[in-house]
Every structure is written in C-alpha cells, then in structure tokens.
Amino acid sequence: EVQLVESGGGLAQPGGSLRLSCAASGFSFSAYGMHWVRQAPGKGPEYVSAISSNGDETYYANSVKGRFTIFRDNSKNTLFLQMGSLRTEDMAVYYCARNLVRGHWYFDLWGRGTLVTVSS
Amino acid sequence: EIVLTQSPDTLSLSPGERATLSCRASQSVTSSYLAWYQQKPGQAPRLLIYGASSRAAGIPDRFTGSGSGTHFTLTISSLEPEDFALYYCQQYGGSPYTFGQGSKLEIE
Numbered sequence: 001e002v003q004l005v006e007s008g009g010g011l012a013q014p015g016g017s018l019r020l021s022c023a024a025s026g027f028s029f030s031a032y033g034m035h036w037v038r039q040a041p042g043k044g045p046e047y048v049s050a051i052s053s054n055g056d057e058t059y060y061a062n063s064v065k066g067r068f069t070i071f072r073d074n075s076k077n078t079l080f081l082q083m084g085s086l087r088t089e090d091m092a093v094y095y096c097a098r099n100l101v102r103g104h105w106y107f108d109l110w111g112r113g114t115l116v117t118v119s120s
Numbered sequence: 121e122i123v124l125t126q127s128p129d130t131l132s133l134s135p136g137e138r139a140t141l142s143c144r145a146s147q148s149v150t151s152s153y154l155a156w157y158q159q160k161p162g163q164a165p166r167l168l169i170y171g172a173s174s175r176a177a178g179i180p181d182r183f184t185g186s187g188s189g190t191h192f193t194l195t196i197s198s199l200e201p202e203d204f205a206l207y208y209c210q211q212y213g214g215s216p217y218t219f220g221q222g223s224k225l226e227i228e
Contacts, residue, residue, distance in 0.1 A: 043221070044208055044219045044220055044221045044222045045157075045165065045208060045210070045219045046219065047216060047217045047218065047219070059215070061216055062216065095164055095165075097164075104153065104170070104171075104212060105212040105217050106153075106155035106167065106170045106210060106212050107155075107165075107167060108167045108170075108176060108177070110164035110165055110166075111164060112163070112164055113164060
C-alpha cells in the first residue's frame with residue numbers, strides 16, 4: 001500500500017526540540033521531493049519545508065527558517081523534520097506530503113499527521 | 121506573499137445540488153499553478169485538482185476546477201453525501217507557497 005506514516009509528535013516546552021519522522025512505503029521514495037505541511041487547530045494548512053529527491057536542495061518557510069531542519073534517509077525510506085527553538089505558534093498537526101511532479105509543489109499523497117503541542 | 125481568500129466561508133446545500141467555491145488570489149498565480157484539496161475531520165487533505173483544472177487520479181468528474189490569474193473556482197456538479205467537507209485552495213506558482221483559509225461545505 002502506498003502510504004506515509006508520521007511519528008514523533010508530542011509535548012515540548014517553549015524553546016525545546018522535537019524530531020518528526022515520516023516513513024514511506026509502497027512507492028519509490030527516493031524519486032520524489034518531500035514536504036512538511038502543518039495545520040493549527042481550526043486553521044488552513046501552512047507550508048513548512050521541502051527537500052529534493054536526493055536531499056541536495058531544501059526550502060523553508062520564513063516562519064521556521066533557522067529553527068527547523070529537513071532531511072531524509074533514502075536507504076530507510078524516511079523523511080525527518082528536526083524542530084528546535086519551539087514556539088507556541090508551532091503547535092499544529094504536522095503532515096508529510098509527496099509532490100508528484102518535480103518543481104510542482106502540489107501534494108498527491110499525505111500522511112495522517114502527528115500532533116505537536118508546545119506548552120510549559 | 122500571495123494571499124488566497126476563499127468564499128464563502130460556509131456553504132449550506134443539499135445532496136444533488138451544485139456547489140461553487142471561490143478562491144481569489146492577491147496577485148496573479150503563475151501558470152495557473154493552483155490546487156484544490158478536500159479535508160474531512162481528522163483526516164489529511166486529499167488532492168482534487170491541480171493546475172487549476174486537471175483532476176487528480178481517482179477524482180470523480182463531478183469535481184471541476186476552472187479559472188486563471190487571480191480568480192479560481194471549484195464546482196461540484198451534483199453533491200453526494202460524502203462531498204460535505206472542508207475545501208482548501210493552494211497556490212504553488214510562487215514562494216512562499218500558500219493555502220486559503222478554507223470553505224466549509226455543509227448539509228442544509
């Protein structure tokens with residue numbers, strides 16, 4: 001089955017860190033650009049970060065630049081998001097997503113998400 | 121940053137009726153790089169339309185996307201019970217890539 005499964009969410013304190021993982025299966029993970037998109041409760045999705053298929057190129061939204069790091073391990077079909085200096089405004093469900101066509105950042109496959117809560 | 125404004129916020133209709141959802145951009149969306157997603161409670165978004173008018177794999181033909189420049193529309197020709205959900209537009213023509221705030225389609 002073609003799927004993405006996120007993990008690693010949970011409770012973190014402001015200023016703390018978390019590492020999210022996204023395990024891919026059922027498709028050739030190394031052939032696709034991958035992304036993180038988050039959604040705060042009751043809000044629309046917000047773009048977070050992207051990484052090219054081979055990991056050489058990355059992109060970050062201004063809101064997370066310098067605090068989050070995206071990387072991938074193609075040998076393990078896994079995408080990661082290292083989150084640091086967490087803020088209350090980072091609290092959201094984090095989805096990993098696949099873009100089907102290189103350079104066209106719409107997402108045809110999404111995981112079910114993992115909830116990140118930032119609170120003291 | 122391109123701001124996407126969706127309207128209406130909530131649309132109340134009955135099964136069998138036609139739904140029209142709007143997405144307006146604060147500036148022209150390059151090459152009509154606009155997508156539509158459907159989201160149900162507790163689920164991830166589901167891609168419906170990309171490139172403003174191309175239906176994603178497995179999407180029924182009652183879903184139609186149209187528009188260009190700054191105004192885009194998602195039309196559902198005859199609502200099925202499973203179509204009542206949240207709908208989001210997303211532009212991927214220029215960084216930062218942005219989503220609309222969503223339109224809720226509810227049963228009247």
